[in-house]
Amino acid sequence: MHYRISSSNPSSRIIEVEFFLTDLSSPTVELQLPAWRPGRYELQNFAKNIQRFEIFDPTGKPLPFQKITKDRWRVQTEGVSALVARYTYYSNVINAGTSYADDRLLYLNPINLCLYADDRLRENCTLELVIPDNWQIACGLSKTGSQTLTAADFYELVDCPLIASPDLQRADYEVGETVFHVWMQGAIKPDWERITHDFRRFSEAQIRLFGSFPEKEYHFLTLILPTAFYHGVEHRNSTMLVLGPNDEGEGLYTDLLGVSSHELFHAWNVIRIRPAELLPYDFTKENYFTTCFVAEGVTTYYGDLMLRRAGVFDDAAYFKEFQVLLKRHFEPSGRAFQSLVESSWDLWLDGYDKGVPNRKVSVYYKGATVALILDLHIRRKWNHERSLDDVMRLMWERFGKPFVGYTLGEYRAVTEEVAGEPLDWYYDHCIFGNEPLENRLNDYLAFIGLRLESDTTDLVSAPSVLLTLVDDAAGQQNRLRWLGEQSRLA
CATH class of the missing domain: 1.10.390.10 (Neutral Protease Domain 2)
Known part of the structure; x- marks a missing residue:
């Protein structure tokens, strides 16, 4: 399964998704969009944010399909070995479990907008971002190029949010064999010496408790907003944090410590x-x-x-x-x-x-x-x-x-x-x-x-x-x- 994601008009808050599925052999295939996301145990029905939805064969010919539930589509694929679904996703909300686009940010929780086929969940996935060359990508997935990420399967893909932006700031520290990355995006000047000192200490304390850490790398992905906000979500080798306001006061820093320690324990x-x-x-x-x-x-x-x-x-x-x-x-x-x-x-x-x-x-x-x-x-x-x-x-x-x-x-x-x-x-x-x-x-x-x-x-x-x-x-x-x-x- 391969995904190509872009936002040609970010002021519209529209994210464009292309989903490529190959090696088809059955007369029909059913495509599913997740109805909820791990870490938030309620139905969120992400399909309500899909604006346009079309499916084509490799030559560009439309394929007939029928929506059979609120977030599931049955596609007629007899005689076709591959398909591409093209759809748009409206992304006007920022919290630690959403996706969002503007002219200097592409923020994705793949669980929101990535289709899958039931019998292909354990297959490798690639995620290609159409972004400017000077943008950085903060994510726990492996990279195969400057703009392409890979996942062992769909479960890993949707458990790895990402931030892409030209404005990302980062500091790293190590505890044992694990490298920790702290990413910040927003109008803020982080005190990296203080942050890495304190983050290393609570990371060491948690690792001492359990005796080992599950991952070789871990990412604290942080969006700092101008308005008051506090939200974090745990993921496989990362956490997504959204905090504010960006006044750089002690309250913001205390919130950063509290939510980061909580989410790391979730690892x-x-x-x-x-x-x-x-x-x-x-x-x-x-x-x-x-x-x-x-x-x-x-x-x-x-x-x-x-x-x-x-x-x-x-x-x-x-x-x-x-x-x-x-x-x-x-x-x-x-x-x-x-x-x-x-x-x-x-x-x-x-x-x-x-x-x-x-x-x-x-x-x-x-x-x-x-x-x-x-x-x-x-x-x-x-x-x-x-x-x-x-x-x-x-x-x-x-x-x-x-x-x-x-x-x-x-x-x-x-x-x-x-x-x-x-x-x-x-x-x-x-x-x-x-x-x-x-x-x-x-x-x-x-x-x-x-x-x-x-x-x-x-x-x-x-x-x-x-x-x-x-x-x-x-x-x-x-x-x-x-x-x-x-x-x-x-």
Whole structure:
């Protein structure tokens, strides 16, 4: 499968796509456009952005075709050995999961606009960009020329976003055998010395936790906007980040650190340590799964914690972000009806919308809160000799490295193995249940000299919460070990 992508009139926000499919032998072929993208578990129906759609044989003769679903076309190919589909894609939105074109930028998430044939998903793909010679390309795919990228298969192709522009800035650093590239596009003058220093530190901390890194190269692809924005999406050997405003203040830099650490943790957790229901991805429909509290909640918990362990954040900076995390769970959804597994499942329904009050919880924020509870439970029982770090290492060794996918039952078994006991209370109340977490959380926060305070005892309205330090020598010592030490399970 080969793709040629251009934008002859970028002010129109139209991207032109040519899709070449060869070695045809059947009388018909069905072409599919993805309906959703990994990292965002909701149908996005990218076909709604297609403006014109035509299909031809190699001589330029139109081929008859019929649209058979909202994003699938059946083409009559009897007697034809190849075809080319030519279509235009409207690209007027910028976030970390879209595509966009203007006179100095071609930004692509191939999942948005690349067709495929079901029986060709494992074939090599090439992506040719029609761009000026002086433009750079930032992408995790291999290059076979100045404007052509290659992927081992369709799954790799659509898991590698790209930025092409004459204005790209880049700095590199190495950790072990992995080269990390930090790309910036936007009206900003990066402090590269500071960025590479801090990025190297949190990258080292995460690699120490897992013991190895999945890739030889990794790319932080960053678009900086003039307006306020915060969005990141994980990918196979890269992450796509969209941030703003471009005022170069500390707020922007803190956001850059936070989202970059979160997305790098995904290089293990969900890119490789992946729920079994998502192996392989089915891009045509919902891929329901119940463990997004692991994929996103555990990652959210570790994102800022890794910055503190690496010394990028001091205690004050970390607890500021930690307070925000807890407020985002307890204040809007601390009394919500759904459990984490129910809200994981319902991501495909309305998981990214505000929705009905007190119905669902955030797999990110409640997921992170219960990850903290589990981590502190294991640490308290084993005096920090074991922790959630050991859970994630075992998940990496058993499911991530062999890339076999895990079930909720298998995750539970690993957590109980590390804890050295059944965890019925944890799964019944924190994962499958919907009880308020304040009392249980405070029991564990006391272990590390912290307390969650609420300004109301009203069980109907959501409390406003405040995280405070407790003057307790034992708690302070445990807090230091929690923030700095990564246990090693014997």
